Amino acid sequence: xxxxxxxxxxxxxxxxxxxxxxxxxxxxxxxIDADRVDALVDALAKVRTRPDAPEVVLVSSGAIAAGxxxxxxxxxxxxxARQQAAASVGQGLLIARYTASFARYGLRVGQVLLTAEDxxxxxxxxxxxxxxxxxxxxxxxxxxNENDTVATAEIxxxxxxxxxxLVAHLVRADLLVLLSDVDGLYDGDPSRPGSxxxxxxxxxxxxxxxxxxxxxxAGVGTGGMVTKVEAARIATGAGIPVVLTAxxxxxxxxxxxxxxxxxxxxxxxxxxxxxxxxxxxxPRGTLHLxxxxxxxxxxxxxxxxxxxxxxxxxxxxAGDPVDLLAENGHIVARGLVNFDARELPRLLGRSTRDLxxxxxxxxxxxxVHRDDLVVLRG
Numbered sequence: 001x002x003x004x005x006x007x008x009x010x011x012x013x014x015x016x017x018x019x020x021x022x023x024x025x026x027x028x029x030x031x032i033d034a035d036r037v038d039a040l041v042d043a044l045a046k047v048r049t050r051p052d053a054p055e056v057v058l059v060s061s062g063a064i065a066a067g068x069x070x071x072x073x074x075x076x077x078x079x080x081a082r083q084q085a086a087a088s089v090g091q092g093l094l095i096a097r098y099t100a101s102f103a104r105y106g107l108r109v110g111q112v113l114l115t116a117e118d119x120x121x122x123x124x125x126x127x128x129x130x131x132x133x134x135x136x137x138x139x140x141x142x143x144x145n146e147n148d149t150v151a152t153a154e155i156x157x158x159x160x161x162x163x164x165x166l167v168a169h170l171v172r173a174d175l176l177v178l179l180s181d182v183d184g185l186y187d188g189d190p191s192r193p194g195s196x197x198x199x200x201x202x203x204x205x206x207x208x209x210x211x212x213x214x215x216x217x218a219g220v221g222t223g224g225m226v227t228k229v230e231a232a233r234i235a236t237g238a239g240i241p242v243v244l245t246a247x248x249x250x251x252x253x254x255x256x257x258x259x260x261x262x263x264x265x266x267x268x269x270x271x272x273x274x275x276x277x278x279x280x281x282x283p284r285g286t287l288h289l290x291x292x293x294x295x296x297x298x299x300x301x302x303x304x305x306x307x308x309x310x311x312x313x314x315x316x317x318a319g320d321p322v323d324l325l326a327e328n329g330h331i332v333a334r335g336l337v338n339f340d341a342r343e344l345p346r347l348l349g350r351s352t353r354d355l356x357x358x359x360x361x362x363x364x365x366x367x368v369h370r371d372d373l374v375v376l377r378g
Contacts, residue, residue, distance in 0.1 A: 009241045010256035013174035015136070018044065018254075019059040019164035019231075020179040024247035025094075026062055031069035032093060036247070038101050040179070043250040045105040048141070055136040057171055059144045059164040060098070066090030091145065098143055110135040113147035114163065125170070125276065132171050161231035162279065169238045169275050176235045176242045177253050178228050183246040184260035185210070185225065201263045204233070232263040234279050239269040277334055278374045281321040285314020285341055287367065294326045297333055298375050303366035304335065306347040306355060316341045324368070335373035338365055 010016075020040060027033050044056055064076060064083055067090025077083055091113075099109045112131060135142045144167055146160060161178060168176040187210050188195035201207065212225045232242040245253045245260025252259040289297070293308025304324065316322055317340050324333040339347065347355055347363070356364035 008256075009175060009262065010243070010254065013054050015055045015057070015171060015173045016047070016175045016177060016254070017057045017059060017164055017168040017171065017173045018177045018179065018250070019160060020061065020247055020250075021160065021181070022061040022065040023181045024179055025060070026065040027069075032062070032066045032097050034097065034101075037097050040247060040250055041098070041101040041104070043254055044141070045102065045107060046251065047254045048107060049105060054174075057132060057136070057142045057144060057167060057173070058098075059160055059167055060094065061145065061160045062094050063087040063091040063145055066094045094145075095143060098141075102141055108140045110140045110142050112142050112144045114144060114167075115147045129170055132167075136171075159227040159231075161227040162234065165231040165234040165238075165240075166276070166279060168235050168240050169269075172269075173240055176231075176240050177250070178231060178242060178244045179247040179250055179253075180225075180228060180244065181246060182225070183249055184244055185212075185229065198261050199258075201232070201261060203264075203266050233266075234275075236263050236265050237267040238275055239265050239267055241265050274374045277321060277336070277372075278376060281334065283314075283323045283334060284316035284320040285312065285322045285337075286325050287312055287322055287337070287344075288325050289327070289332070291327060294324075294332055297324060297373065301370060303370040304368040304373065305352060306344075306350050306367055307352075309344065309348050309367055312341055312344045312348070314341060322368070324373075331376055333373055333375045335368035337368055339367060 025033060025036055025040070044058065047053060048056055064086045067086035067088065068074070068076065070089050070093070071086055073082070073086060077086065091111075095109065095111045102109050110131075112128070112135075114128060132142050132144075144163070146163055164176060164178065167173075182190055184197045184199075185201070186195045186197050190197075198206070198210070207229065212229055228244055232244060235242050242263040243253050243260055244263065249259045287304070287309050288311035289304070289308050290310050293304060296302040296308065297304055314322070316337060318338055319336055321334055322337045323331045324335060326332050337344075344367070347367075352364045352366075
């Protein structure tokens with residue numbers, strides 16, 4: 001990427017979301033690395049205290065990792081109950097460390113804990129936006145994390161990279177900075193000779209054939225380069241450019257110096273509702289579509305009618321999100337269904353006119369209305 005290109009994206013941003021992972025804040029054995037936290041805070045505070053400073057929201061992993069050592073755990077537990085216990089201990093330690101570190105610059109910290117349910121419920125979503133917006137207006141530094149102490153396996157965001165992309169859209173950010181333990185996206189294993197850093201990604205086609213690694217070396221996080229690339233796809237598709245670099249290069253990234261990988265915008269800002277439906281909702285069931293229905297929904301911009309549904313799986317109620325599957329089993333869309341799972345089987349393959357004549361006018365409606373449907377692939 002050119003220096004001018006990166007500087008323009010960074011230095012014109014009025015609101016920035018910065019995400020940092022567990023491996024960049026804690027030791028491999030668990031526990032907070034105070035020096036790493038202070039180095040990150042130094043970089044963020046420099047941005048916040050410069051003339052015409054942008055607003056910054058920090059999305060920080062590390063609660064579970066920070067709680068491992070105090071609880072005598074040698075590694076991140078696999079069971080949800082012990083993860084939640086570690087998060088309960090670690091979250092307080094993590095926010096206390098941030099509070100003390102930002103206090104060196106006279107900056108206050110506000111903790112915001114979210115679950116996927118907060119994203120998918122409209123009232124919760126609005127409250128989250130208002131809280132974050134007010135914290136920024138009052139000059140505080142919001143520190144966002146997934147609320148691991150109450151999240152269940154079914155409603156977890158799954159990784160804080162995706163959470164960061166959704167928060168960036170939530171707060172209407174102009175830039176997302178993803179900080180990792182690797183200084184950018186490489187075209188192969190970074191430790192392998194011959195692998196090169198990819199300076200700029202203009203779209204998904206730039207990643208064809210690229211080998212993308214999984215979780216980091218420290219073993220205390222849940223993400224990896226796969227989740228970072230997915231987060232970049234979500235953000236850039238919503239009109240938000242992304243810089244991916246190492247946490248140790250945070251100051252360079254936030255100063256607009258060429259570092260890491262720059263993901264350019266691939267789309268424009270979508271409605272909040274559609275973004276959350278696509279990336280934060282948890283489908284309660286699946287609807288199998290025939291070829292004609294897939295064509296109508298994906299390419300024709302049409303609603304899903306009962307005539308195009310061949311099979312129903314799952315237990316769901318009217319208003320729940322469901323995935324729409326093509327005949328080959330691939331998910332092509334997600335939407336909010338207008339019928340309960342128990343109602344649908346008798347409607348399949350039939351026209352709305354016939355259904356209205358037999359069951360009444362209430363059945364002359366779409367299974368999923370176009371306004372409640374997002375296409376996930378073409």
